[in-house]
Amino acid sequence: MELLFLGTSSGTPSKSRNVSGLALRTGGGGHWALIDCGEGTQHRILHTPLSLIGLRAVFITHLHGDHVYGLPGLLESAGMLNRTEPLYLVGPPGLKRLLDAIIGAADDGLPYPLVMIDVENVHNHAPLAAFHVESCPLSHRVPSYAYSFTEREVERKLDKEKLLAAGVPSGPVWGRIQAGEDVALEDGRTLAARDFLLTPRAHRKIIVGGDNDMPSLIAPLAEGAQVLVHEATYTEAVLRKVGPEPQHSSAAMTAAFAQEAGIPNLVLTHFSPRYQGREGPLSMAALEEEARTHYHGRLFLAEDFARYELGRNGELEPAGDARASRAAPPQAAGTGTA
Amino acid sequence: MELLFLGTSSGTPSKSRNVSGLALRTGGGGHWALIDCGEGTQHRILHTPLSLIGLRAVFITHLHGDHVYGLPGLLESAGMLNRTEPLYLVGPPGLKRLLDAIIGAADDGLPYPLVMIDVENVHNHAPLAAFHVESCPLSHRVPSYAYSFTEREVERKLDKEKLLAAGVPSGPVWGRIQAGEDVALEDGRTLAARDFLLTPRAHRKIIVGGDNDMPSLIAPLAEGAQVLVHEATYTEAVLRKVGPEPQHSSAAMTAAFAQEAGIPNLVLTHFSPRYQGREGPLSMAALEEEARTHYHGRLFLAEDFARYELGRNGELEPAGDARASRAAPPQAAGTGTA
Numbered sequence: 001m002e003l004l005f006l007g008t009s010s011g012t013p014s015k016s017r018n019v020s021g022l023a024l025r026t027g028g029g030g031h032w033a034l035i036d037c038g039e040g041t042q043h044r045i046l047h048t049p050l051s052l053i054g055l056r057a058v059f060i061t062h063l064h065g066d067h068v069y070g071l072p073g074l075l076e077s078a079g080m081l082n083r084t085e086p087l088y089l090v091g092p093p094g095l096k097r098l099l100d101a102i103i104g105a106a107d108d109g110l111p112y113p114l115v116m117i118d119v120e121n122v123h124n125h126a127p128l129a130a131f132h133v134e135s136c137p138l139s140h141r142v143p144s145y146a147y148s149f150t151e152r153e154v155e156r157k158l159d160k161e162k163l164l165a166a167g168v169p170s171g172p173v174w175g176r177i178q179a180g181e182d183v184a185l186e187d188g189r190t191l192a193a194r195d196f197l198l199t200p201r202a203h204r205k206i207i208v209g210g211d212n213d214m215p216s217l218i219a220p221l222a223e224g225a226q227v228l229v230h231e232a233t234y235t236e237a238v239l240r241k242v243g244p245e246p247q248h249s250s251a252a253m254t255a256a257f258a259q260e261a262g263i264p265n266l267v268l269t270h271f272s273p274r275y276q277g278r279e280g281p282l283s284m285a286a287l288e289e290e291a292r293t294h295y296h297g298r299l300f301l302a303e304d305f306a307r308y309e310l311g312r313n314g315e316l317e318p319a320g321d322a323r324a325s326r327a328a329p330p331q332a333a334g335t336g337t338a
Numbered sequence: 339m340e341l342l343f344l345g346t347s348s349g350t351p352s353k354s355r356n357v358s359g360l361a362l363r364t365g366g367g368g369h370w371a372l373i374d375c376g377e378g379t380q381h382r383i384l385h386t387p388l389s390l391i392g393l394r395a396v397f398i399t400h401l402h403g404d405h406v407y408g409l410p411g412l413l414e415s416a417g418m419l420n421r422t423e424p425l426y427l428v429g430p431p432g433l434k435r436l437l438d439a440i441i442g443a444a445d446d447g448l449p450y451p452l453v454m455i456d457v458e459n460v461h462n463h464a465p466l467a468a469f470h471v472e473s474c475p476l477s478h479r480v481p482s483y484a485y486s487f488t489e490r491e492v493e494r495k496l497d498k499e500k501l502l503a504a505g506v507p508s509g510p511v512w513g514r515i516q517a518g519e520d521v522a523l524e525d526g527r528t529l530a531a532r533d534f535l536l537t538p539r540a541h542r543k544i545i546v547g548g549d550n551d552m553p554s555l556i557a558p559l560a561e562g563a564q565v566l567v568h569e570a571t572y573t574e575a576v577l578r579k580v581g582p583e584p585q586h587s588s589a590a591m592t593a594a595f596a597q598e599a600g601i602p603n604l605v606l607t608h609f610s611p612r613y614q615g616r617e618g619p620l621s622m623a624a625l626e627e628e629a630r631t632h633y634h635g636r637l638f639l640a641e642d643f644a645r646y647e648l649g650r651n652g653e654l655e656p657a658g659d660a661r662a663s664r665a666a667p668p669q670a671a672g673t674g675t676a
Contacts, residue, residue, distance in 0.1 A: 012415040013381050019411075039411040040378045043351050069411045069440075073357075073377040076403050077350040101439030102407075 001026070001151070001204050001310040003229065004322050005269065005302040006044040007036075010233045010248070011066050014273040017304050018044055019066035022208060022229065022269075024149060026130045030054035033128055034074075035147060035208045036061055041070035042077050044304065048322040052078040053085075057127035060091030060119075061210025062144035063098060072102045079110045086113040088127035092143050093118060119145045136220045138212035140247045146209040146230075148221040155312075156180060157198040166191070202226070204310055207263075211270065213247040215257035222261040226314040229302075230254045231270035235290050237281060238272065251287045255295035265316035266295055269302040339364070339489070339542050339648040341567065342660050343607065343640040344382040345374075348571045348586070349404050352611040355642050356382055357404035360546060360567065360607075362487060364468045368392035371466055372412075373485060373546045374399055379408035380415050382642065386660040390416040391423075395465035398429030398457075399548025400482035401436060410440045417448045424451040426465035430481050431456060457483045474558045476550035478585045484547040484568075486559040493650075494518060495536040504529070540564070542648055545601075549608065551585040553595035560599040564652040567640075568592045569608035573628050575619060576610065589625045593633035603654035604633055607640040 002025040007018030019038030023045075026032060031054050034041070045052065052074065060068055068091075078087070089095065096116050103109070117125045123134045131149040138144040156178050163174065168191065176183050177193045184190045207221050209230040218228065232255075233239075233248035251268060258266040268291060277283040288301050298316055300308065307319040344359030351357050357376030361383075364370060369392050372379070383390065390412065398406055406429075416425070427433065434454050441447070455463045461472045469487040476482045494516050501512065506529065514521050515531045522528045545559050547568040556566065570593075571577075571586035589606060596604040606629060615621040626639050636654055638646065645657040 012411075012418050013384065015384050018381070039408065040381050043356070043378050043381070046351065046353050065411055065414050065441075069407070070377065073350075073403055073407045080350050098440065102436065103403075 001149075001206060002319065003206070003227075003267070003308045003310070004048060004050070005304055005306045006034075006041050006048070007038050008269045008271060008302045008304055009066075010231070010270045010272050012273055013038075013040060014276065017271070017273070019070075020061075020270060021070065023048070023050055024206070024208075025050075026056070026128060031056050031129075033131075033149075034058045036067040036210070037070040037074055038066045039069040039073075042074040045074075048305070050322075052081055053083055055087065056085075056129075057088035057090060059122075059127075059133070059147050059208075060089075060095055061138075061146070061208070062140060062142050063092055063094050064142060064211065067210070068095070068098070072099065075099075075103070075110055075114070079112065083112045086115050088115045088117060088125075090117045090122050090125075090127055090133070090147075091119055092145070119147075122147070134221060136217065138210055138217050139214040140211045141245075144210040144212055146207055146212070146218050146221055148205055148207045148225060150205040150224070151203040154200045154203055156200065159196050159198050163196050166196075168196075201312055202314060204312070204314065206310065211248060213244065213249055213253075215249055215254050216260075218257065219261060222263060225261075225263050227265040227267065227310055227316050228254075228258050228261075228263045229267045229269060230258070232268035232287055232291065232301075233270055233272050235281065235286050238274065251291040252294050255291035255293070255299070258297065259295045263297065264314065265298045265300070265310070266291070267300045267302050267308065267316070271301075339487075339544060340657065341544070341565075341605070341646045341648070341654075342386060342388070343642055343644045344372075344379050344386070345376050346607045346609060346640045346642055347404075348569070348608045348610050350611055351376075351378060352614065355609070355611070357408075358608060359408065361386070361388055362544070362546075363388075364394070364466060369394050369467075371469075371487075372396045374405040374548070375408040375412055376404045377407040377411075380412040383412075386643070388660075390419055391421055393425065394423075394467075395426035395428060397460075397465075397471070397485050397546075398427075398433055399476075399484070399546070400478060400480050401430055401432050402480060402549065405548070406433070406436070410437065413437075413441070413448055413452070417450065421450045424453050426453045426455060426463075428455045428460050428463075428465055428471070428485075429457055430483070457485075460485070472559060474555065476548055476555050477552040478549045479583075482548040482550055484545055484550070484556050484559060486543055486545045486563060488543040488562070489541040492538045492541055494538065497534050497536050501534050504534075506534075539650055540652060542650070542652065544648065549586060551582065551587055551591075553587055553592050554598075556595065557599060560601060563599075563601050565603040565605065565648055565654050566592075566596050566599075566601045567605045567607060568596070570606035570625055570629065570639075571608055571610050573619065573624050576612070589629040590632050593629040593631070593637070596635065597633045601635065602652065603636045603638070603648070604629070605638045605640050605646065605654070609639075 004023040006021030009017035018040045020036040021041035022035040024033045119135045134148045135145045205225045206227040232251040236250045239250045305322045309319040340363040342361040345356030347355035356378045358374040359379035360373040362371045472486045473483045543563045544565040570589040574588045577588045643660045647657040
């Protein structure tokens with residue numbers, strides 16, 4: 001599972017950070033999911049290995065502009081690339097109305113189906129083949145949600161010693177047991193697959209929160225999660241100065257929750273553009289220091305184009321800058337109307 | 339008068355060209371106007387000397403996404419910078435409904451007034467202090483318009499020889515005549531200002547067209563225009579392949595109209611992203627060569643961040659890359675909620 005940050009700024013873009021957008025690469029066939037789609041997300045994508053053809057689903061956390069204004073343009077650009085596969089679109093109820101108003105007023109419709117799913121019912125749907133998706137409500141100026149993405153399947157591993165001890169030599173029976181099948185042997189015995197499989201590793205699980213001033217609201221999704229991606233818009237000092245009205249979290253608030261919930265990897269994002277300094281109270285260093293005071297796991301402060309790989313061991317590792325890994329030539333509309 | 343191109347691609351952005359956006363710098367106080375506002379226009383602005391505080395008016399040519407999807411984010415970012423001055427917004431009738439749907443659904447409202455002006459009535463309003471603005475309808479898949487921007491005032495120059503010959507020496511009277519005042523002299527004569535002013539230079543006039551497959555529809559605005567900025571989405575060969583449905587102009591069509599109308603400077607823009615090659619039929623060179631066959635004035639093919647200065651002599655001159663001229667540090671939301 002790979003996370004690729006397309007935007008890490010709060011409210012407005014800066015010269016180095018775009019507004020919110022996060023790609024979850026789900027492995028296999030170039031498929032991926034997008035969580036939030038601030039203005040300019042499609043522009044960021046042009047500089048990564050991601051393709052609008054491989055995009056399977058978009059998850060919107062809430063309907064503030066810096067999380068959603070890039071969606072109409074991205075959907076239309078996918079159309080100009082002659083996408084035909086359906087695209088799942090998961091978000092708060094107003095999302096469909098918003099898109100209808102924009103695309104209906106402004107353009108010619110899309111050449112592929114949009115399948116709308118209400119965020120509160122996402123657990124009953126399968127927008128992603130490889131992941132079970134759940135959501136929970138957060139606390140913000142407008143309805144805002146967190147999503148969790150849990151691997152559906154993990155590798156089965158044979159308990160080879162036990163098989164050999166039971167007198168079952170390596171052969172086709174091993175393959176059937178690894179596939180989860182109970183096998184009737186010629187000698188009359190039946191081997192229950194579960195008795196000859198090692199305890200599987202934990203299913204990987206990543207939580208991505210929307211804007212939120214009460215990180216503890218994530219708790220219903222936290223069990224078994226290895227990664228939390230959550231806003232840390234301000235340091236405590238700035239949050240006190242700004243006041244509670246914007247309803248954002250400080251680095252301390254997010255870090256303290258991740259520590260209490262026992263989530264081993266924490267990625268902070270959605271930083272106020274005022275944190276431009278190299279040092280001092282308005283620097284990324286200040287945000288990081290504040291978070292480290294409250295959180296003792298693996299801590300990361302996201303940057304645009306940063307990639308993180310969640311290994312099967314549950315450890316999140318930086319995986320470089322996505323701009324470096326683009327092999328293909330610039331994406332161009334080859335056969336659309338433009 | 340300065341033109342600063344923020345986006346020159348048609349339909350979708352490419353790695354080097356954003357979708358449509360064009361700044362008209364009106365001189366004085368950092369004021370400027372924006373013509374069209376595709377997604378990512380505010381991101382481009384961050385790399386130029388332009389400020390969202392100095393923006394006086396936005397002119398939308400038509401409601402296709404690549405010309406308008408950047409507007410909600412730009413308006414909200416201006417709000418986060420605590421803009422309080424009214425902003426004039428000129429465009430087709432559906433523009434207000436579109437903005438209401440987006441900003442109403444997605445955010446907290448703006449801290450400054452938007453003054454909406456219907457494109458068809460723009461000549462009766464004064465969204466820009468220094469320019470008279472007119473419009474005319476074009477031919478496209480949705481209602482699309484061209485705008486012309488004509489200097490209201492040109493410098494008055496005294497006919498000094500005539501004044502001296504009339505026995506009026508240099509002094510306060512000269513100043514009053516230069517200000518356009520008829521002056522009663524002590525000797526009983528009255529000097530009509532118009533008799534002692536040189537014929538003024540032509541008022542500078544720039545036309546900016548929206549998407550359009552009939553360049554001759556610009557003709558009602560062409561009189562006295564020194565500059566035409568108009569789409570040249572395709573070469574003739576590609577237009578024939580694509581067919582007439584997208585309703586765009588070829589380089590040849592636009593160039594032939596500018597030649598016929600006697601407009602001395604022509605800037606082509608809005609190029610299909612398929613023109614990525616360095617040479618051959620899908621290159622900028624192919625578009626340029628085709629235009630030159632039909633047009634013998636001063637021809638330019640716009641690039642993102644290209645600046646052009648229209649001198650008082652009516653000649654358009656390239657004025658370098660806007661990214662090089664930015665002196666201020668990155669724009670950041672200092673006091674808003676982000």
